[in-house]
Structure formats: structure tokens, C-alpha cells
Amino acid sequence: MYVCGLGMLRTLTYMMHDIRAFFEGDGWPILVIAALVLSVLFWTASLIGIAFFYYRDYRYGRAYSRIYPALRDFIYEQVLVENRTNHFPVDKLGLDLHNKLVSKVVRHILHDFIFTIGGEKGRSMRNLFNELGFDKEAQYEIRHSATNMVTTVRSLANLALMKVSIQEKILDQLLKSPQVEIRVAASKYLLQVNGEQAFDRIFNGLYGISQLHALDIFQTIVQGDYFGDYIFSQWLDVSKSFEVNSLIMDLMVYYQELNEAGLWELINANKESKTALKAVNSLGKLLAKDSEERLQELYTGESGLPAKLEILKALGRIGQGKSIDFLYRLFIDSNLPLSLRKHAYRSLVAQKPYSTPLLRKIDGELDSEESKLIRSVNHPMVHYI
Amino acid sequence: MTHFISSVEFVFGLYCLLLLVVYVMLFRLSSLSIRKNLRKRNSRRTQTLMESEIAPGVSIVAPAYNESVTIVNNVRSLMTLFYPRYEVVIVNDGSKDDTLAKLIKEFDLVAVDFMVDYLVPCKEIKAIYKSRDISHKRLTVVDKINGGSKADAVNAGINVAAFPYILNTDVDCVLANDTLVYLMEAVLDAKERVIAVGATLRMSNSSYVDSGMLVEAALPKPILARFQEMEYIRSYLLGKMGWNYLNCIPNVSGGLGLFDKEILIAAGGYDPKSLGEDMEMVTRMCMKMCDNNEKYEVKYIPQTLCWTEGPDSLKMLTRQRIRWARGLMQIMRTHRKVFFNPSYRKFGLIVFPYNAIFEFFAPIMEILGIFFYIYLILTNGINWQMAILLLVFVYMFSVFLTSFSILLDNYVYKYYKRRQDIVRLCLTAFLEPFIYHPIIVYSSIKGYIQELFGKKHAWGEMKRKGTLTPLPTDGAKK
Numbered sequence: 042m043y044v045c046g047l048g049m050l051r052t053l054t055y056m057m058h059d060i061r062a063f064f065e066g067d068g069w070p071i072l073v074i075a076a077l078v079l080s081v082l083f084w085t086a087s088l089i090g091i092a093f094f095y096y097r098d099y100r101y102g103r104a105y106s107r108i109y110p111a112l113r114d115f116i117y118e119q120v121l122v123e124n125r126t127n128h129f130p131v132d133k134l135g136l137d138l139h140n141k142l143v144s145k146v147v148r149h150i151l152h153d154f155i156f157t158i159g160g161e162k163g164r165s166m167r168n169l170f171n172e173l174g175f176d177k178e179a180q181y182e183i184r185h186s187a188t189n190m191v192t193t194v195r196s197l198a199n200l201a202l203m204k205v206s207i208q209e210k211i212l213d214q215l216l217k218s219p220q221v222e223i224r225v226a227a228s229k230y231l232l233q234v235n236g237e238q239a240f241d242r243i244f245n246g247l248y249g250i251s252q253l254h255a256l257d258i259f260q261t262i263v264q265g266d267y268f269g270d271y272i273f274s275q276w277l278d279v280s281k282s283f284e285v286n287s288l289i290m291d292l293m294v295y296y297q298e299l300n301e302a303g304l305w306e307l308i309n310a311n312k313e314s315k316t317a318l319k320a321v322n323s324l325g326k327l328l329a330k331d332s333e334e335r336l337q338e339l340y341t342g343e344s345g346l347p348a349k350l351e352i353l354k355a356l357g358r359i360g361q362g363k364s365i366d367f368l369y370r371l372f373i374d375s376n377l378p379l380s381l382r383k384h385a386y387r388s389l390v391a392q393k394p395y396s397t398p399l400l401r402k403i404d405g406e407l408d409s410e411e412s413k414l415i416r417s418v419n420h421p422m423v424h425y426i
Numbered sequence: 427m428t429h430f431i432s433s434v435e436f437v438f439g440l441y442c443l444l445l446l447v448v449y450v451m452l453f454r455l456s457s458l459s460i461r462k463n464l465r466k467r468n469s470r471r472t473q474t475l476m477e478s479e480i481a482p483g484v485s486i487v488a489p490a491y492n493e494s495v496t497i498v499n500n501v502r503s504l505m506t507l508f509y510p511r512y513e514v515v516i517v518n519d520g521s522k523d524d525t526l527a528k529l530i531k532e533f534d535l536v537a538v539d540f541m542v543d544y545l546v547p548c549k550e551i552k553a554i555y556k557s558r559d560i561s562h563k564r565l566t567v568v569d570k571i572n573g574g575s576k577a578d579a580v581n582a583g584i585n586v587a588a589f590p591y592i593l594n595t596d597v598d599c600v601l602a603n604d605t606l607v608y609l610m611e612a613v614l615d616a617k618e619r620v621i622a623v624g625a626t627l628r629m630s631n632s633s634y635v636d637s638g639m640l641v642e643a644a645l646p647k648p649i650l651a652r653f654q655e656m657e658y659i660r661s662y663l664l665g666k667m668g669w670n671y672l673n674c675i676p677n678v679s680g681g682l683g684l685f686d687k688e689i690l691i692a693a694g695g696y697d698p699k700s701l702g703e704d705m706e707m708v709t710r711m712c713m714k715m716c717d718n719n720e721k722y723e724v725k726y727i728p729q730t731l732c733w734t735e736g737p738d739s740l741k742m743l744t745r746q747r748i749r750w751a752r753g754l755m756q757i758m759r760t761h762r763k764v765f766f767n768p769s770y771r772k773f774g775l776i777v778f779p780y781n782a783i784f785e786f787f788a789p790i791m792e793i794l795g796i797f798f799y800i801y802l803i804l805t806n807g808i809n810w811q812m813a814i815l816l817l818v819f820v821y822m823f824s825v826f827l828t829s830f831s832i833l834l835d836n837y838v839y840k841y842y843k844r845r846q847d848i849v850r851l852c853l854t855a856f857l858e859p860f861i862y863h864p865i866i867v868y869s870s871i872k873g874y875i876q877e878l879f880g881k882k883h884a885w886g887e888m889k890r891k892g893t894l895t896p897l898p899t900d901g902a903k904k
Contacts, residue, residue, distance in 0.1 A: 081826075
């Protein structure tokens, strides 16, 4: 052991000696020359890269200008004039869709048309998209590029557009993907293809999403054909993230599904959290009339300004007249922050006719500052949140 | 003496080596950061946020001081952005020209009762105007007493703003139509609370515009503006995108920055006395988050969303850079407690020390280096072969970094439609070290000296020329 250690120490000493000798000799110039050569090489590579991007765009532009007129005329003729819904004579187009560039350009052009033309013609366009073989391409890409996020997401969006079903096993894998973008894309696919039947499956496995994903899912649901009476609030859970609970609350508000108990559970779990603020906001938007007194109690116990503001706004929206004295007391308290007094008055105004006597009383007791505040709140051109 | 010279050589050598390491690191990190951003971007539709009914609201705050030439077109441009919930707050900072009169006439404005809650300090707001025309309902014009700085005007805008996010921009900036969508995507897609987001800025000199909207980006014709365009591309795509990967961004530009209003107000708003108000604001916001022990992110996105009119005269450029240098020095001095302070986490341990060592000290080291070089030449103590090799290497490395930034820029989006623009930009990289860089170093040193001796800063006025070029007819463009 001792001999081994001594040997290593000796090797290390030799190495250090060599390095020192290297730098005392021609070491520095060699290093600088190597760095210089590398810089020149990288610079050349950068220029080649720039040229490559320009060439790629040039090729795309050339292909686009060649394909677009043919495809546009074909769509006008077949879809808009002849009202064909399927069995399109795609051979007439003479496009080599095995060529990646051609396929990409056709896909982009068709996407533009599909998003512009709605209704029955839109459905015909989707059939054309399908008949050009993009369903097979997308299915293939999902099976073979499961780790490539951009390709998988794009393919799922295309399949959803064509309303083409994919194997249950593959879909299950995608819904359990470690990449959140793929999970969200698969959820959106399910929503677009299966509609409300997919709700249970999606809300059951929703986790790790961002606010943007939540917004995306919300948008997919509300833009779909769903008008039913699904109970979204069953998925509210204090242990879930803000994003998931926020999505569910947004859906509850959109479909006016009131579940006061569920929302109060979120508020009581953590009164200062973003989730609680959103729950208070939702109570107001859902006109939760049984919550009016509880909200006043919550205000008294709250400390943060954002929470207090949300409570005042909610009271104004609910507007059952039970909180007018409470709001009046807040408005006349000149020690409170201006924003609180402003919202207290706004909520009082929203509770007309219950609050009319109090508003008259306020009008009679105004000082100049309060008068300005009231004029500001009442001005039809002044908007505040 | 020999020992002293060796020590000085060692200090310069170590400094250069560290700088080289930082640049190589940024070269790698910026590539990763941009790739990640583009992958995410390509996996979603821009329309999602554009069409959303639940998108968070944004208040665009744009101060205007003597902007009569361009104000109407610029406000129109701000009002045509693609986003479902936003308002435009124009702050007329006591203009001496007819800026306010033009706004009143063009947008049919009328003074309204508005109770201003002075949450952040600013000079008195004289009046608030809203439009009688329903199509301009997004617009609010604030008329205030001149506060002598942009910071004061922005603070007035913040006091009036209704929405939870503030987009701070200059009224002469031309924004891309989807600016708010891109910036808000960055906010909503983050794991932690995003307190500020920035994007790439470019020069609008020589770009083609129509009614205040950018039709085609073009490389600026004036050489100084062209140098700045190149500098911006490098600084944003290589520098800020690199730091973005580590969540270590020191600054969000005053030309275009989206801020969380709650934190902005909690941090006290912009400091009217600071000459680097944008960086100072971000510094205080980061400090506030660290003091509250809250996690946060400051983000940058690589897309160019803002085109601003850059100074195209030497006098204007040096004045701007002197102000920036003084601002940086003020921040280093005012917030010195942040240095290597572990309670400020990455901000205290990486962002601030980096700024001090490699941003603040860089011009000083360059000047000292030149003096040392001259001394060595005079005393015949120079190894010419090595010195020339090093110079060529540094020159080539600088050209490579600029070319690489241009490559990244093309990777994000091909902004210049004309090929000769990109060739010219690449060639400009060869001239920069001889023409532009010395001007910047000179201005920085002058700024430090002025700040050191407490010289009063004259803000001056940047004369708006409206250099944005209207789109020519096809024949003329050719």
C-alpha cells in the first residue's frame, strides 16, 4: 500500500514536471495556436450554419411557391365547387409526399386552410388531409418518435384534426409519458376525438402541468362540442397543484357549476395560497350566495391585501345584500388602503337596490377625497379590475 | 521589478482566462437554452393564448417625452397587438411639444375622474384621459409633471395600470404583433413565479414600417446603428440566453420588459435617481424575492419582439453609454451588500459578482492592459511572437462569437429577408474591435470618472427622426 502510494506520488511529480516544462518551453504558443485554429474552425462552422439556414429557407420557399397554387386550385375545385367530402382524386395533384420537404409544405398549406375554413367544408378538408396519407405518417411518427417531443406533439395534433383513432396501448403510453408536453398533447387529442367521454381519464391523470398547459386544456374543452353536465368539481383536491385546481375552477366558472363545499375546502387548506385566492374568486363568479357571511368572516381573519381584495370583489359579485353594512364600514374607514376602500364601494354599488340607502348616506357625508374616489369608481370610462 | 511585472502579467492572464471560460460556457448554455425554447415553442400554437378567455391581463406602460413626430403611429401600433386582455397606458411626461394635443385630437380623448393610488413614488399626475371612441377603449393617457427621468414616468404608469402584469416599453419602440403572447407564454410556462421577462431588441433604423407596424426588418444603414444591432444580437442571444439557462439574468432591458406588478410595487417601483433604472429595478425585485425567501425566475426569450431607434451619431451613442456605465457603477455601489452574500442565493453568488468582475471592471482592465502593453514595449520586455499570436487569437475569437450569435439568430428566425444584410452583418464583426469597441470602452471609463467625481448627469434629448423607413414600392425596393 505504502509502495503503491509512493509510486503514484512519483508519477504525479513527473507529470507536474512535464507540464511545467511544457509551459516553460513552447507550451503557451502551442496552446494559443490551438485555440486560434479552433476559433477559425468554429467561425467557419458558424458561417456554414448561417448559409445552411438560408439554403433551407430558400428550398422551402421554392417548394411552397410551386405547390401552393396547385393545392389551392385543387381545394377550390374539389371542396368548394364540386362539394366533394371524401374520395378526392389526390393522384391528380402529382405530389411526391414521400419527399419530406413536399410533405412538410403540403401539411403547412393544409393546416392554414383547415384553420381558415370551418363547418362542413372544414370537415372535407380534414378528410383530404387524411386521404393524402398524413394519418399514416402521423401514426408512424407516434410509434417511432415517442421520445421526440416536437414530432409526437405535432403528430397528435394532426391526428386530432383528422379525428383518427390511435391504438389504446400507444395512447396509454403517451398519457403516461415523462414529458409533460406529450401528456398534455395526448390529453388534448383525447378531448378532441372522444369529447366528454375522455374527461374522467384526463382529470384522473393530470399532474405536473404548467398554467399554460392548463389554459391549453381549458381552451380545448370550451372550444369543443361539450355542453353537458359533467361534475368537474369532483376533481378539486387540496393535494393537487395550483395549476390543476385552477383549471378545474375555470371550468366550473365557465359551465357555472357551483360546489361551495369543494371551494371552501381549498380555501381552508391554506388561506394565503394562490389556490385559495382563486377559490374565493370562483365563489364570486359562481354567485355562491350561501358563502356571503363566511367570506366576511374570512376577511376578518385574513391578513394579506390580495386575499382581502378578492373577498371584496366576490362579495360584490354575489350581491345578496347581506354584506352591505360590512362593506360600508370598510369604505368609511380612512385608515384602510385606497384599493380596499375602492373595491368596498364598488361592491356596494353592485349590490343595488339593497345598498341604495347606504349609498345615499355616503353621498351625504363625503369629504373631497372620498368624492374623488366615488367619481372615479362610477365613471363609465374608467375600468379597473 | 521583474517580480512585479510577473504578478501583473499573472493578474491579466487570469482575468482573460476566466473571461474566456465564461464565454465558452455561455456559448454552450445559450445553444441549449435557445434549443429548449424553440422545442417548446414549436410544440404549441400561438393562437391558444391569443384566443384564451382566461389569459392574465397586461398593462403596457409607455412613457413619452416630446415624441410629437411619431406618437400617433406608435400608439396605434401598440393598440394592434394580438392578445385578448391588455391596456395601453401612455404617460406624457410633461412634454414641451404638442405630444398630448396630438393624442387628444387623434384618439378623441377626454379627461376623466380617476383616483390615483400612489403605490410607487412619482411626480403629480395632472390628468387622466380616456377615449370617447369605443374602438380605443384600451387606451389610457396619463398627463403628469415632468419628473426628469423615465423611471418617474413609468412609476406613474404603474400607479394607473389595472392588470397584474406590466409591460414596460418606450413609446418609440415598434413591437412585434405577438409580443404579449410570447412574453406571457414564458410567464405561464415556468415552474416558479416569473418576476420579469425580456426578449431580444434590435435597431429599427432603416427597417420598413407601415402605420407604426414593422413590415420588414432590415439591417441599419448607419454604421453606428449597425454595430449596435450586432452588439444587441450578441448580448441577447449569447449572453442573456446563456444566463437564462442558469436563471441568472441580471437585467431586463428598459426597451421591452414584462414585470409582475405585485413584486414591482413591493420592491418600491423604479428609482428616478438611478441612471440604470431597468437593471436597478430587477436587482431590487430579485432582492425582494430572496428577502421573502420565495423562489423566482427572471426569463429571457430569444425571439426579437422589439425594434428601437438606436443613436446613429457618435455624440448620442457616447452619451447613452456613459449613462449606462454610471448606472452600473451606481448599482454596484448601492447594492454592495449583495456581493457574495449567500442569503441572496444565485443572485448574490453568481449574478452580482459576474457583473462586477466582467462587466464593471472589463473596461478598466482593458485600459490598464493597454498601458501595460505600452510599458512593456518601451522597456523592450515584450515577447513579440507571443503577443501577436494572442492578439490574433483574441480578434478571431471575438469574430467567432459574433458570427455564432448571428447563427443563433438565424436558428431562431430569419429576420433579414435580404441575403446582403446578413453578409454585411457578418463583415461588420471584423470591424467592430477597431471602431466600435474603443468607443464603448472610452464611454464606460468616462462614465465611471463622471460618477466618481459626482458630476451631474444631463439626460439630454434624443431627437426622434422617425428613421423608420416606409415600405417602398417593389420597384424602388429592388
